Amino acid sequence: MTTPEVLFVCVHNQGRSQMAAALLARHAAGRVRVRSAGSAPADSVNPAVVEVMAEIGIDISQELPKKLLTHDVAAADVVVTMGCGDACPIYPGKRYEDWVLTDPSGKGPDSVREIRDEIDQRVRALLAELVPDTPTA
Numbered sequence: 430m431t432t433p434e435v436l437f438v439c440v441h442n443q444g445r446s447q448m449a450a451a452l453l454a455r456h457a458a459g460r461v462r463v464r465s466a467g468s469a470p471a472d473s474v475n476p477a478v479v480e481v482m483a484e485i486g487i488d489i490s491q492e493l494p495k496k497l498l499t500h501d502v503a504a505a506d507v508v509v510t511m512g513c514g515d516a517c518p519i520y521p522g523k524r525y526e527d528w529v530l531t532d533p534s535g536k537g538p539d540s541v542r543e544i545r546d547e548i549d550q551r552v553r554a555l556l557a558e559l560v561p562d563t564p565t566a
Contacts, residue, residue: 431518432461432462432496432534433459433461433506433507433522433559433560434456434462434463434464434504434505434506434507435453435461435463435464435505435507435508435509435559436464436466436495436501436505436507436509437449437450437453437463437464437465437498437511438465438466438467438468438509438510439467439511439512439524439532440463440468440469440512441467441469441470441471441494441534442466442467442471442472442494442495442497443467443470443471443473443474443475443478443532443534444474444475444478444532444533444534444541444544445468445493445511445512445528445532445544445548446465446466446467446511446532447463447465447475447478447489447492448475448478448479448482448489448544448545448548449465449509449511449528449548449551449552451487451489451492452481452545452552453549453552453556455487455523455549456464456524456552456553456555456556459558460550460560461556461557461559461560464495464501464505465495466496466497466498466501467494467495467497468497468510470472470495470496470497472494473493473494473553474489474490474492474493474494475534475541476534477533477534477537477538477541478533478541478545478556478559480538480541480558481485481538481541481542481545482539482545484542485545490503491566494563498538502520502523503520505523506522506523506524506559506560507523507525507526508524508525509521509525509526509527509528509555510516510525510526510527510528511527511529511530512526512529512530512532524529525562526555528546528548528551530547530548531543531544537562
């Protein structure tokens with residue numbers, strides 16, 4: 430069995446996709462390859478996102494938003510979009526999911542925590558599908 434690869438995509442790759450990638454990487458513990466990218470990447474990760482991830486022991490302070498490239502999509506088994514519209518290329522045979530989530534841009538830590546927790550629930554469910562023997566607690 431090959432290691433599944435998941436690509437999280439949002440517009441700026443400074444919030445939702447960064448949180449999703451970090452959470453899946455933590456929970457998967459090497460059983461899934463994880464990447465994130467943005468269709469129009471920002472210059473830096475949202476400071477409120479960095480703060481709320483640090484609260485749960487995940488340091489994304491050194492992460493940088495990355496540009497979505499065609500080969501990123503081609504390499505992925507699952508592509509999870511989060512409000513990037515039609516910017517993501519479509520490849521036959523890929524699994525696509527669109528997660529409708531609030532954009533954390535301009536939001537304070539209390540709101541971003543709620544978004545983080547919703548992403549965490551979705552990430553755990555996705556991981557359970559991709560690697561069925563993974564504990565979800």
